[in-house]
Amino acid sequence: MSALMDNEFANDALILIAHGSTINTQSSAPTRALVEAIRGRSIFSEVACAFKLEEPKIEEVPSLVNSQRVFAVPVSISEGQFTEEIVPLHLGLRNESESEYSRKGKIKGKELIYCKPVGTHSSMTSVILSKAADIVREYPFPNMPRSEETTLIIAGHGTQQSANSRKAIEDQVELARARNDYFEVLPAFMEETPLISECLEVARSRYVIIVPFFISDGLHTIEDIPVLLGEPANRVRARIESNQPTWRNPTERKGKLVWYTKAIGNEPNLPEVVLDRVREAAQ
Incomplete structure (x- = not known):
């Protein structure tokens, strides 16, 4: 910089x-x-x-x-x-x-x-990859997966009102792919295809890391996305009310072991x- x-x-x-x-x-x-x-x-x-x-x-x-x-x-x-x-x-x-x-x-x-x-900014790719590496290092259960056997999913909002909203995610996916660290790197969106709600079926590896490419841990990241990934809505709300993380790392969903990071704002x-x-x- x-x-x-x-x-x-x-x-x-x-x-x-x-x-x-x-x-x-x-x-x-x-x-x-x-x-x-x-x-x-x-x-x-x-x-x-x-x-x-x-x-x-x-x-x-x-x-x-x-x-x-x-x-x-x-x-x-x-x-x-x-x-x-x-x-x-x-x-x-x-x-x-x-x-x-x-x-x-x-x-x-x-x-x-x-x-x-x-x-x-050009540094955001490194930020995303750092988030992904840190989450499995912090929660290695049962064993920390190797990146080459792990799918990295970069999740965003997406909107039909602006193509650039989608482009920011897709650009980061291409840049992360070019590093050749992960088995595959995929985009997923809340409001556009490919959808976050379907991303675990699309992922071809047993291990999946999802990085929400949002600035803050607001309602999209702490409530909406965990529900889209399969967490029961009432369980997510109960965890919010008791000030607990709304996603337990790792969680098994749809045959995949899934790690979910915080947003990038910190x-x-x-x-x-x-x-x-x-x-x-x-x-």
Whole structure:
């Protein structure tokens, strides 16, 4: 990743932008933690966050800080509808009728620079593979499977509203395949084919590791996907209510021994990814 020059952004503000949730406030926790981690490094004059569904809101970004130059980084997985349509609209960088827009603009007297999302950064493949390796190392029962006899499934949301949402997952699948670490690497989606609910039948190995390519451990990762993988919904809800993991590693389902990781939002290198996105946009 790019090295940051001393004081290069000392007069600038950084705003991390995420979706947020009205149902599960923990979904914004990784973004808020990321703000604190970057703020503690004293690289920017100001560091804050904004959300679509939580406070402060995305449209408030120019008034959240005093700095004249503001970098906005979407803490999201893909260049999908949220990142490329909703956020620029709320930031004031595009109109609803526009399909093209500039990632730089003068908004309410501030120079606003809209960066690429963290999820499309080149380091994400290593993050996914690290998640997969760590989960079987942490839960090796009955024996830690060798990667060459294991299927890796990268799971995402998928949506008919934006092809780019799917593309982020498929790109990571191709990049992970190129490493030749696993017996096979497959994509799976909540709302598109190939479906997560059918991925265990598709996998050709006895051992399966599933990495949810989401930023936060929100309702999709802790509730929806375990149910799609075959966990009874009432059992998942009971585990949530008692603050237990909703997937026991490994769990046998459909003749496969399945490990399921957490989302990627707590990865220690995410501050570096954010800083790299800022540096790219500043050039």
